[in-house]
């Protein structure tokens with residue numbers, strides 16, 4: 001999801017950018033990964049490959065660590081051989097959500113689930129192996145090129161008429177196009193270290209769902225607020241994992257816009273205006 005937007009955003013500044021998916025590179029394979037990277041001789045390697053099914057990670061712990069942690073290490077080893085910088089995408093789920101206010105980059109991580117643990121291990125491998133790294137933690141992504149919460153709410157709204165969405169997890173929904181612009185700025189500045197990047201302002205998944213329906217003119221569909229306990233998902237999620245993105249703004253001048261603005265752009269770019277939905281539902 002993020003990778004495809006990122007390539008489109010990077011292309012004008014970096015015309016030689018190339019993207020590889022699982023059928024071209026399996027980052028679990030140390031030797032093949034290093035050979036593939038070396039063969040391309042990049043200046044920067046951006047690792048957005050991950051096992052992102054947070055509940056699936058609870059069931060497949062080994063797979064989660066093989067991709068999110070060992071895979072990150074394999075990419076770093078390949079990049080080291082050609083002295084390339086590594087950019088690693090990480091997550092708000094490295095935090096436990098107990099702080100009660102936005103997390104800054106130096107706050108101590110304490111993941112609650114396997115996905116968060118595996119991504120934190122990926123961060124730690126990178127920090128131990130190389131100096132020229134950029135770790136960018138983000139959250140609640142949606143974009144045109146992947147399964148995501150916004151598309152799923154709209155699909156269910158058409159099918160069901162009533163939805164149940166959790167109201168006790170707070171974060172910042174982030175449009176992959178906005179995140180890609182922030183990543184592009186960070187790469188152009190040639191900075192190192194950990195950065196937080198997410199759209200501005202925060203909300204619950206429930207409030208996000210309400211905004212999705214409002215902006216799509218589907219307010220007639222009801223949403224019931226429920227607790228995480230009632231939803232009973234395999235992985236525990238942090239209750240308040242908002243990321244403080246001031247460092248990103250100070251260093252790059254990029255201020256992440258408030259999430260409702262990103263959402264409106266996504267809905268129109270993805271063709272989710274009311275007319276399109278009505279046409280689809282009559283098919």
Ligand SMILES: NC(=O)c1ccc[n+]([C@@H]2O[C@H](COP(=O)([O-])OP(=O)(O)OC[C@H]3O[C@@H](n4cnc5c(N)ncnc54)[C@H](OP(=O)(O)O)[C@@H]3O)[C@@H](O)[C@H]2O)c1
Pocket residue numbers: 001002003021022025026027028047048049050051052067071089090091092119138139140141142146
């Ligand atoms: N989505 C979010 O809300 C969120 C939040 C915080 C951080 N992040 C991080 O942001 C990054 C991008 O997320 P995303 O939502 O764009 O993820 P995504 O859509 O799930 O994309 C991840 C890609 O990695 C590929 N992949 C899986 N295993 C691989 C392997 N062994 N070798 C190479 N590629 C492999 C996947 O292929 P298949 O689809 O074929 O498996 C998929 O194309 C990830 O690092 C993620 O951890 C995401």
